[in-house]
Amino acid sequence: MEIWLSDWGPEYEPYWAQIADEFSTDGVEVELRFVGGNDAHQQYVTAISSQTAPCIGLVGNTWVPEFASLGALRPTGQSPDDVKEQYVSAAADSVTYEDEVYGYPWNAAVRALVYRADLFEQAGLEPPATWDDVVDVGLAFQDAYPDMYGFGVAGGGQWYYLPNVWAWGGEIATQDDGTWASRMNEPEAVDAYSFYAGLLTEHGLSPEGAMNWNGGDLVNAFSQNEIGMFVAGNWDLKSLLLQNPEMESKVATAPMPSGPAGNNATFLGGSDFVIFEGCELPEKSEEIIDYILDPERLVEITSQLGFMPAKLDALELESTTGSYSSELWNVFPAQLETARFVPTTPAWGGVEATGELVNALHAIIGGSAPRDVMDDLAQTMDDTLGDG
Numbered sequence: 506m507e508i509w510l511s512d513w514g515p516e517y518e519p520y521w522a523q524i525a526d527e528f529s530t531d532g533v534e535v536e537l538r539f540v541g542g543n544d545a546h547q548q549y550v551t552a553i554s555s556q557t558a559p560c561i562g563l564v565g566n567t568w569v570p571e572f573a574s575l576g577a578l579r580p581t582g583q584s585p586d587d588v589k590e591q592y593v594s595a596a597a598d599s600v601t602y603e604d605e606v607y608g609y610p611w612n613a614a615v616r617a618l619v620y621r622a623d624l625f626e627q628a629g630l631e632p633p634a635t636w637d638d639v640v641d642v643g644l645a646f647q648d649a650y651p652d653m654y655g656f657g658v659a660g661g662g663q664w665y666y667l668p669n670v671w672a673w674g675g676e677i678a679t680q681d682d683g684t685w686a687s688r689m690n691e692p693e694a695v696d697a698y699s700f701y702a703g704l705l706t707e708h709g710l711s712p713e714g715a716m717n718w719n720g721g722d723l724v725n726a727f728s729q730n731e732i733g734m735f736v737a738g739n740w741d742l743k744s745l746l747l748q749n750p751e752m753e754s755k756v757a758t759a760p761m762p763s764g765p766a767g768n769n770a771t772f773l774g775g776s777d778f779v780i781f782e783g784c785e786l787p788e789k790s791e792e793i794i795d796y797i798l799d800p801e802r803l804v805e806i807t808s809q810l811g812f813m814p815a816k817l818d819a820l821e822l823e824s825t826t827g828s829y830s831s832e833l834w835n836v837f838p839a840q841l842e843t844a845r846f847v848p849t850t851p852a853w854g855g856v857e858a859t860g861e862l863v864n865a866l867h868a869i870i871g872g873s874a875p876r877d878v879m880d881d882l883a884q885t886m887d888d889t890l891g892d893g
Contacts, residue, residue: 506533506534506535506536506559506560506561506784506785506786506789506790507535507536507537507538507559507560507561508521508525508535508536508537508538508559508560508561508562508563508793509538509539509540509548509549509552509559509561509562509563510537510538510539510540510541510562510563511540511541511545511546511549511562511563511564511565511776516809516810517810518539520806520809521537522537524793524796524797525537527796528789528792528793528796533786533789535793538559545565546565546568546854549562549564549568549572553572553575553577553781556783558577558781558782558783559781559784560780560781560784560785560786560787560789560790561778561779561780561781561784561790561793561794562778562779562781563611563776563777563778564608564776564777564778564779565776566596566599566600566610566773566774566775566776566777566846567599567847567853567854567857568854569599569600569602569607569608569777569779570602570849570850570851570853571851571852571853571854572607572779573602573603573605573607573851574602574851575851576782577781577782578607578608578779578780578781578782579607579779579780579781579782579784579787580605580606580607581600581606581607581608581609581780582606583606584606585597585601585604585606587606588600588601588606590817591816591817591818592610592815592816592817593610593613593773593815593817593820593841593844594844595613595773595841595844595845595846596610596613596773596775596777596815596846597610598773598845598846598849599773599775599777599846599849600777600779601849602849602851607779608777608778608779609777609778609779609794609798610775610776610777610778610815610816611775611776611777611778611797611798611814611815612775612776612807612812612813612814612815613773613774613775613812613813613814613815613820613841613844614738614739614740614773614774614775614812614813615738615739615771615772615773615774615813615837615840615841615844616664616665616736616737616738616739616741616761616771616772616840617736617737617739617758617759617760617761617771617836617837617840618632618633618734618735618736618737618758618759618760618761618762618836619727619734619735619736619737619741619742619745619756619757619758620632620733620734620735620756620757620758620759621727621733621734621755621756622755622756622757623754623755624646624649624650624653624733624755625646625733625757627649628645628646628649628650630642630645630646630649632734632757632759633734633759633762634759634760634762634763635762635763635764636669636672636700636762636763636764636765638762639656639704639710639734639762640704640708640710642655642734643655643656643704643708643710643733643734644708644710646733646734647709647710650733652730653730653731653732653733654709654710654711654712654726654731654732654733655710655732655733655734656704656710656711656732656733656734656735657711657715657718657722657723657726657727657732657734657735657736658701658704658705658710658711658715658716658718659715659718659719659720659722659723659735659736660705660715660716660717660718660863660866660867660870661716661717661718661719661722661863662718662719662720662863663857663862663863663866664772664774665719665720665723665736666697666698666701666866667772667862668770668771668772668845669697669698669700669701669764670689670693670694670697670698671764671766671768671770671845672697672761672762672763672764672765672766672768672769672770673693673694673696673697673700673764673765673766674693674764674765674766675688675689675691675692675693675694675697676688676691676694677689677694677847677848678848678850678856678886678890679848680848680850684890684891685848685850685852685890686887686890687882687883687884687886687887687890688883689865689879689882689883689886690876690879690880690882690883693766694879695875695876695879696765697764698865698866698869698875698878698879699869699875701866702866702869702870702875705870706870711732712731716867716870720737720738720740720741721744723735723736723737723741724737724741724744724745724748727745728745728748728749728752736761738774739811739812739813739829739834739837740811740812742756742758742833742834743811743812753833756833757832757833758833758834758836758837759836760836760839760840761840761843768843769840769843770843770844770845771840771843771844771845772844772845772846772847773841773844773845773846775812775815778794778797778798780794798816798819800814800816800818800819800821800822801819801822803816803819804819804822804823804827807819807823807827807828808823808827808828811828813829813837813838813841820838820841823838824838850890852889852890852891855889856886856889856890859885859886859889861881861882861885861886862882864882865878865879865881865882
């Protein structure tokens with residue numbers, strides 16, 4: 506039987522090899538296939554269409570509704586309420602499609618604020634609690650340190666600003682009578698995008714090139730003393746400190762800033778295990794997944810690799826005694842409480858693929874009327890969502 510792993514790196518391989526050896530018994534050989542990379546999603550889609558999918562897949566959590574809609578995934582037999590009791594709420598949403606559960610969340614990924622604590626202290630600054638504070642603190646930082654920018658704008662990475670639609674009190678898309686529709690041209694979404702664009706155009710809190718920055722660019726700019734704070738995924742902070750261990754004593758973390766609606770929602774990213782319908786050994790597949798998700802075993806690997814488990818019992822261990830229990834890291838488990846998942850339509854991947862979520866921000870930065878831009882974005886989304 507095959508296990509495909511799309512969330513992996515060389516540091517993971519000994520762990521997965523041990524599991525394959527453990528379960529290669531009774532005439533069954535467990536084979537591993539690493540499918541990480543930009544074409545991982547397409548490899549799964551091709552396998553589904555050709556009926557050559559593996560027994561177990563570790564897939565991006567935004568892919569689960571799509572694969573479930575294709576009839577490619579084996580239901581777990583659990584109810585959505587049962588899953589909510591076992592996993593981070595937004596992770597449970599990621600494996601639920603049309604009130605049926607199709608997977609087992611493995612890891613959870615969220616963003617929080619990372620800032621230069623040493624420089625903030627010297628300038629008498631506190632980390633911002635709201636997005637309005639981001640402007641005020643960012644400008645004060647630039648006054649104190651004229652050779653640096655106050656905040657890292659990630660204009661090329663929608664996951665760094667699209668959640669602000671929720672923080673402004675809006676919705677990205679909603680379902681009514683089985684039909685999904687964009688709400689990105691409503692006032693809250695227009696204001697959220699306009700505000701984020703203004704961090705660059707109106708307030709000058711980042712260099713012009715930040716229009717195209719993504720997570721890796723933020724890490725580089727921060728490590729090179731170009732910016733004083735940025736929104737960072739837990740993996741971004743891990744990367745920053747691996748590349749620049751001397752910075753650990755200089756940085757601190759804080760919750761995501763809150764928006765006008767009074768919340769600091771962020772996206773829940775990560776990966777889920779699924780069992781494909783064609784699997785001839787579903788019971789053994791369940792046994793393997795149960796083994797992987799044992800809380801102590803799960804924390805052993807998450808502590809080594811620096812990510813958070815999505816399973817609540819393992820998360821409790823990780824955030825109290827594991828690698829996320831320190832003052833620097835415990836902001837990320839806390840941020841899971843306000844994490845939300847993307848609209849659970851199988852067409853969501855198509856929305857991302859259009860690139861229009863990023864293009865809309867670029868158009869506003871370029872001077873186009875925000876409402877017109879967001880009307881166009883909503884229409885593009887509706888056209889794509891209608892295919893879901």
